Amino acid sequence: MRTKLALLSSLLVKLGLAVVLHAQPPQLINDQNKFFDQNISEDKKDTISIDPLYTFEAQTPPPPETIPINNTFNFPSRSKASDYKATDYRLVGLPGAINQSVKDFLSGELNKNWQVYWDNGKASRKQDDYLITFDNSAMFQFSTGRAFWMIHKGPVSINKSAVPLGLNANQEFVIRVHRGWNLITNPFNRSISWVLVQAQNGITEQINEYKGSSGYFASSTFEPYIGYYYFETQFNPLPLKIPYAYYFLNSLASESDRTGWRVNLALTTGEFGDRANSFGIARDASLGLDRFDFRKPRAIAATPTVEFKRSQWDAHYNTFATDIRPEFEKSESWDFEVRTPQCEASQLTFAGIGKIPGEFEVYLIDAGRARTSNLREDSLYRFTPVAELSKFRVVVGKKETVQEQLNLVALPKSFALGPNYPNPFLSVAKSPASGGGSPTTTISVEVPIASEVKLKIYNLLGAEVKTLYEGVIEAGRYWFNWDGRNALGENVATGVYLYRLGTSTGVSLLGKMILLR
Numbered sequence: 001m002r003t004k005l006a007l008l009s010s011l012l013v014k015l016g017l018a019v020v021l022h023a024q025p026p027q028l029i030n031d032q033n034k035f036f037d038q039n040i041s042e043d044k045k046d047t048i049s050i051d052p053l054y055t056f057e058a059q060t061p062p063p064p065e066t067i068p069i070n071n072t073f074n075f076p077s078r079s080k081a082s083d084y085k086a087t088d089y090r091l092v093g094l095p096g097a098i099n100q101s102v103k104d105f106l107s108g109e110l111n112k113n114w115q116v117y118w119d120n121g122k123a124s125r126k127q128d129d130y131l132i133t134f135d136n137s138a139m140f141q142f143s144t145g146r147a148f149w150m151i152h153k154g155p156v157s158i159n160k161s162a163v164p165l166g167l168n169a170n171q172e173f174v175i176r177v178h179r180g181w182n183l184i185t186n187p188f189n190r191s192i193s194w195v196l197v198q199a200q201n202g203i204t205e206q207i208n209e210y211k212g213s214s215g216y217f218a219s220s221t222f223e224p225y226i227g228y229y230y231f232e233t234q235f236n237p238l239p240l241k242i243p244y245a246y247y248f249l250n251s252l253a254s255e256s257d258r259t260g261w262r263v264n265l266a267l268t269t270g271e272f273g274d275r276a277n278s279f280g281i282a283r284d285a286s287l288g289l290d291r292f293d294f295r296k297p298r299a300i301a302a303t304p305t306v307e308f309k310r311s312q313w314d315a316h317y318n319t320f321a322t323d324i325r326p327e328f329e330k331s332e333s334w335d336f337e338v339r340t341p342q343c344e345a346s347q348l349t350f351a352g353i354g355k356i357p358g359e360f361e362v363y364l365i366d367a368g369r370a371r372t373s374n375l376r377e378d379s380l381y382r383f384t385p386v387a388e389l390s391k392f393r394v395v396v397g398k399k400e401t402v403q404e405q406l407n408l409v410a411l412p413k414s415f416a417l418g419p420n421y422p423n424p425f426l427s428v429a430k431s432p433a434s435g436g437g438s439p440t441t442t443i444s445v446e447v448p449i450a451s452e453v454k455l456k457i458y459n460l461l462g463a464e465v466k467t468l469y470e471g472v473i474e475a476g477r478y479w480f481n482w483d484g485r486n487a488l489g490e491n492v493a494t495g496v497y498l499y500r501l502g503t504s505t506g507v508s509l510l511g512k513m514i515l516l517r
Contacts (some may be wrong), residue, residue, distance in 0.1 A: 062234040066162040077154040081221035086301035087212040091227030092149035093185020097166025117149040121180030145175030149185040149229025175240040186222040204291040215274040229297035261355035269304035269346040277333045289313035292324035302341040330399020348381040365393040371476030386479040415503040416446035417509035424514035440481045452504035
């Protein structure tokens with residue numbers, strides 16, 4: 001015991017804290033089994049309980065009146081404003097209470113060299129409803145704990161030697177929040193544990209960091225200079241309060257989840273990924289909204305995303321990144337949606353399937369494509385969407401109950417080659433980006449059993465133009481796109497073209513389409 005006490009005492013001294021050891025009377029032992037005291041005492045002492053018979057009193061030094069800030073926010077330097085992508089944006093904030101306009105730290109012209117947005121928290125899928133464009137008002141000042149979406153041509157360096165710390169009379173930072181989504185930042189100039197903030201304010205919500213093409217991640221540490229999305233559940237919320245004493249507490253163990261299992265669900269589409277999604281089981285979870293379920297932060301632009309839609313939990317903010325359920329005996333299922341604005345080839349990855357009890361089968365159901373996938377055999381699922389929204393279901397349970405849901409999937413009864421759409425279709429040269437029509441045409445294929453298939457484009461002379469697909473595919477519905485180019489990537493001429501589906505079972509189906517230039 002003495003060794004344990006000496007080690008912790010030494011640690012606190014290294015952090016610059018004066019340490020006093022107190023023995024406690026037996027009747028107070030039960031009162032010491034708490035996380036830590038929620039308020040700073042009048043003599044600026046925090047009591048940290050480490051043993052029923054002993055406590056440390058760590059006296060914090062007086063806070064400085066000002067702090068230095070020194071950071072470089074890295075942005076790419078592109079030729080034109082239109083060349084920037086959603087993944088180039090950053091969520092940024094500054095420590096202290098600088099109370100100075102964002103524009104004072106940026107160079108060049110608004111909308112040409114930089115842009116800044118603030119989120120007002122409104123419940124809407126329309127960005128114009130909740131993202132407020134920089135208007136030079138007071139809301140666009142770097143005040144205590146406030147963060148912004150920012151894009152800038154090239155890096156932004158900020159160096160100030162004396163920024164007001166911004167503590168209140170109780171030596172606390174106060175971050176004002178509103179109902180819904182908030183953009184916040186760490187008011188300290190060093191990282192602190194988010195668990196400390198949760199415990200101080202009696203909250204369970206996580207903070208979400210945006211990492212460009214990798215999407216959002218839940219963060220366990222509250223870092224300076226980084227903006228985070230934080231969801232406030234109360235309609236008339238109290239501000240978040242962070243005592244100055246937390247400056248000296250680097251970490252604190254978070255509460256365990258969590259007896260159960262959890263599967264991480266990631267979406268990869270082109271260069272973009274959405275990885276901060278999960279579903280699973282926890283012993284203390286409920287079927288409704290609880291401390292294990294977290295809402296999905298919204299993006300700066302239309303980007304690929306995985307969403308658990310749960311209107312029964314919250315009619316207004318109904319998009320969630322997690323769905324954790326209580327334990328079950330026979331089966332449980334999770335419905336989720338995937339949004340792919342550009343309809344690019346996509347992949348779902350399920351990490352953690354091995355944590356699910358062995359007596360349960362695990363299947364992904366893609367009803368729209370009439371396909372199912374045994375996730376124990378293959379935790380990757382690839383698909384090419386033909387619309388922005390795709391709906392999926394994961395089923396976990398005993399074999400007989402899972403099979404009941406699989407039987408509901410209406411598989412094709414025969415091979416089919418559908419008409420291409422649109423037809424006629426316009427070439428890339430006349431696509432919407434250049435003032436024309438659709439850049440591609442889509443061909444649908446139905447496969448009743450796992451088969452080797454070939455889908456090829458021919459001209460009217462019978463010469464092969466391009467192979468759209470060749471290989472084995474499972475039973476289901478599929479869609480393939482053609483952009484009016486040949487196998488060498490060259491634009492083909494205006495005219496009538498044929499497309500043919502051939503299978504290893506001898507099926508041969510033919511379709512006809514018209515390309516315009």
